[in-house]
Structures are given as C-alpha cells and as structure tokens.
Amino acid sequence: NAGVTQTPKFRVLKTGQSMTLLCAQDMNHEYMYWYRQDPGMGLRLIHYSVGEGTTAKGEVPDGYNVSRLKKQNFLLGLESAAPSQTSVYFCASADFSYEQYFGPGTRLTVT
Amino acid sequence: AQSVAQPEDQVNVAEGNPLTVKCTYSVSGNPYLFWYVQYPNRGLQFLLKYITGDNLVKGSYGFEAEFNKSQTSFHLKKPSALVSDSALYFCAVRDRPHSGGYLKVTFGIGTKLQVIP
Numbered sequence: 001n002a003g004v005t006q007t008p009k010f011r012v013l014k015t016g017q018s019m020t021l022l023c024a025q026d027m028n029h030e031y032m033y034w035y036r037q038d039p040g041m042g043l044r045l046i047h048y049s050v051g052e053g054t055t056a057k058g059e060v061p062d063g064y065n066v067s068r069l070k071k072q073n074f075l076l077g078l079e080s081a082a083p084s085q086t087s088v089y090f091c092a093s094a095d096f097s098y099e100q101y102f103g104p105g106t107r108l109t110v111t
Numbered sequence: 112a113q114s115v116a117q118p119e120d121q122v123n124v125a126e127g128n129p130l131t132v133k134c135t136y137s138v139s140g141n142p143y144l145f146w147y148v149q150y151p152n153r154g155l156q157f158l159l160k161y162i163t164g165d166n167l168v169k170g171s172y173g174f175e176a177e178f179n180k181s182q183t184s185f186h187l188k189k190p191s192a193l194v195s196d197s198a199l200y201f202c203a204v205r206d207r208p209h210s211g212g213y214l215k216v217t218f219g220i221g222t223k224l225q226v227i228p
C-alpha cells in the first residue's frame with residue numbers, strides 16, 4: 001500500500017515552460033487536493049476534487065489547472081511557469097473523515 | 112470564513128519537559144479540528160483529530176490535544192518531549208457539515224518545535 005505518491009520529486013523549469021505534476025493514491029479516497037507550501041505562509045490550497053471528474057478552485061488557483069479523469073489520479077498543470085510558482089507542492093487525499101494523507105512533495109524551481 | 116491561528120512561530124523545550132503548541136480557530140458552526148506534523152523534506156502526517164465527544168483527544172507518538180470551546184482553542188500537548196519530536200506542527204480546522212456539500216480544511220501557518228537535548 002503506497003499511500004499517496006507524487007511525480008516528479010524535483011524539477012527546474014525556465015520561465016514560460018509548462019509541466020504536469022502527477023499525484024496518485026491507492027486508498028480509494030474521494031477527495032484529493034493540491035497545496036503549495038511557502039516559507040511563512042503555511043499550506044495554501046490550489047485546487048481540489050471531491051470525486052472523479054470533478055475539480056474546484058482553492059485559495060490560489062491562478063496559473064494552475066487540474067484534472068481528475070481517474071479516481072486515483074489528480075494532475076496539476078502549469079501552462080506557463082513563472083518564478084512566483086517556485087514552491088514545494090503537496091498532494092493529499094482524504095476519505096469522508098477529512099483526515100488527509102499527504103504525498104512526499106515536489107520541489108519546483110522556476111528560473 | 113473559517114481561520115486558524117498558531118501564535119508562535121517556534122517553541123523551544125528541553126527534552127523530558129512537557130510541551131504545548133498553541134492553536135486557536137474560528138468557524139461559523141462546530142468544528143472538526145486536526146493536528147499534523149511535518150518532518151524535514153517530508154509531507155504532512157496526521158497526528159490526531161477532534162470531531163465530537165471527549166474534549167481530550169489522544170493521538171500518535173504520545174501526543175494529545177484539548178478542545179476548549181469557550182476559548183476556541185485546540186492546543187497540542189505531550190507530557191515528556193523527545194528530541195525526535197522536533198518538527199513543524201500544523202493545526203487545521205473545517206466547519207462541521209450542516210447542509211451537505213463540501214467544506215474545505217484550513218491550515219495554520221505552522222509552529223516549529225525544537226526539543227533541546
């Protein structure tokens with residue numbers, strides 16, 4: 001049982017490049033989330049999903065898109081990366097207890 | 112709107128001493144409350160939660176938290192700190208569902224706990 005996995009673990013992008021972060025969970029959870037973590041700002045919710053085929057905006061959705069075509073996967077896309085998107089990105093999943101299980105994170109640097 | 116405050120950026124405690132990490136919250140109804148821990152270069156791990164019932168909640172690694180409705184607080188405690196408890200601790204809150212629909216979880220900004228040998 002792997003829990004929540006994230007791919008890749010590290011990435012360096014140039015401004016304007018695009019990329020997709022993949023999150024996968026094997027716990028059959030309905031809810032999935034993407035957060036970013038920045039020093040002094042804690043965790044901020046980017047987008048979330050309450051089930052397969054659904055997505056919704058969180059606190060800081062601008063510059064990001066998401067898709068949840070399969071229940072176990074939640075993809076975060078950056079269409080045109082900016083230095084302000086340099087951050088550590090965490091994916092999480094939860095069942096109806098709202099106890100969230102987090103992935104190990106992706107450290108993204110945009111130069 | 113719901114919110115969480117962790118008033119201390121850092122808490123230092125000597126190994127073997129009791130520790131407290133503070134959290135206060137604001138929600139429109141009755142809260143679900145959570146504590147998570149983050150070790151360096153790792154994702155957050157669930158420690159404990161309060162949903163209903165006994166105000167003292169016991170969780171992983173010997174941690175416990177006390178729900179105080181009148182003070183809107185949910186402080187994390189441990190009777191005897193270990194050096195291995197040194198980490199970043201996050202409090203989180205969500206409103207209790209009263210009419211269905213999704214309600215998101217709001218996290219605090221985190222408190223760094225340093226246990227000194």
